[in-house]
Amino acid sequence: MFPKRLQQDPRVLGLTLLITLISGANFFSVLMFWPTQAFNVYGHDPVGVGIRGLPIGFAIMGGACIVLVLLSVLKGRIRLLMVCSTVIMTAGTGAMAVAEVDNMGTLWFILILAGFGIGGILVPASIITTIICPDDLIATVAAITLSVRVIGGSIGYCTYYNVFLNKFIPLATYYIGGTMVKYGIKDPVLIREVIELTGASLIEEISHIPQIAAIPGAYETIVVAGQLAYAAAYKWVYYISIIFGVISIVAAAFLGDIGKYMDDHVAVVVDCSRNTRILPDIPSLNTSHADFDILILPGGGPGAKTFCNSKTVLQLIRKYRESGKWVAFICAGTTALVASVSDAKGGSIGEKVRVTSHPSVKEEIVDAGWEYGEEGERVVVDGKVVTSRGPGTAMLFALTIVGEMLGREKMKEVKGPMVCAEKL
16 A cells, blocks of 8 residues: 655655645534535525535635645645645644624634635645656556545544534533523423424424424524534634644654756556556657657557547657658558658658568558568668567667667677677
8 A cells, every 4th residue: 555665755754744634624613514604604594604614615626726836836845735734734723613693794804814725735735746656656646635635524523523513512511501591481491492403403493392482583683692602612613623733743843855856757667568667757748859869659459540540649759750760560561651740731841761571461552652661671771760560570670760870780799799690
């Protein structure tokens, strides 16, 4: 579940996972408690509850986008980003403790602030872990960070709920029970029932209790008393979130630079037709053809079709040939050379040369008007185009490329230690 190779940068990984754990806890304080608070404290209109939930959602998305952009702009200097995000998260969620039944206007800004802070950690922290891990373990570390976030959220929610419940019961007894006593309703069983209905957010059910319905204004006053009890209890959820936030701030202060991991390599594993897996070193398709001396395309039926359908690959082949550079194709890969000429629109690159390929695509190449090598030719060289037949001719193909580009002496030098057969 946790491969050792994930530990390329153990300090950054460990601290980032810790921050993810804590941010999960603070995220759940808002995710699980704010919607209920919006209902229980500020009114029971479902549309109003939905509107009150919008700022936090959009702010989380905005915070994530902004920090991800800054992550690239600042070239991996994550300490500043994470410290700022954790401070904003802690300040925002902690400030939500100011919520009272009559100050919803004050909370709009606080909700946005908390959302920005949470968003600035949730997604970017996950991205940081994928940046510093080996490319073939990206899915593994993504799953780990998601699990850690959920675990943190679960721990946070359990903590918050226990604190909230232990505060709400005596507060509800004080506010709701006190209000009912003022109206002359002193039956402890009835008081308990009203408190339980309030706790379950079944406010309408209270209006149907005969002893309350018989007293004008009693129902409305009891509902307000319940809102006051909720407002006083919810504060403690956000007080506790400050403790989690402070831990995340301290962890963020010790994060290191990840700039060395932020290059332009392709973070993808290529699955070949025979289940061979290749991990690219560089994004060659986005690199200038001037950086390399030769373009070599392998074969394989599905892969060759992918090459033929890729405008980028076909354009790259043409650029190499236009620049007078070497191109080489083996097996069904030769069809990409054919496609690059067929795809050209009136350019000078329409030159067809003598080639060979895997027998399975010979007819396709000949039908396109290309001169095909003799049956016994395992490798064909025409100008700066090298083609070969298949896996069985791969060694001769490689040595021929060395010989054509660097000379026969270099080819012999390479061939000797490889203990190749005299005739390949």
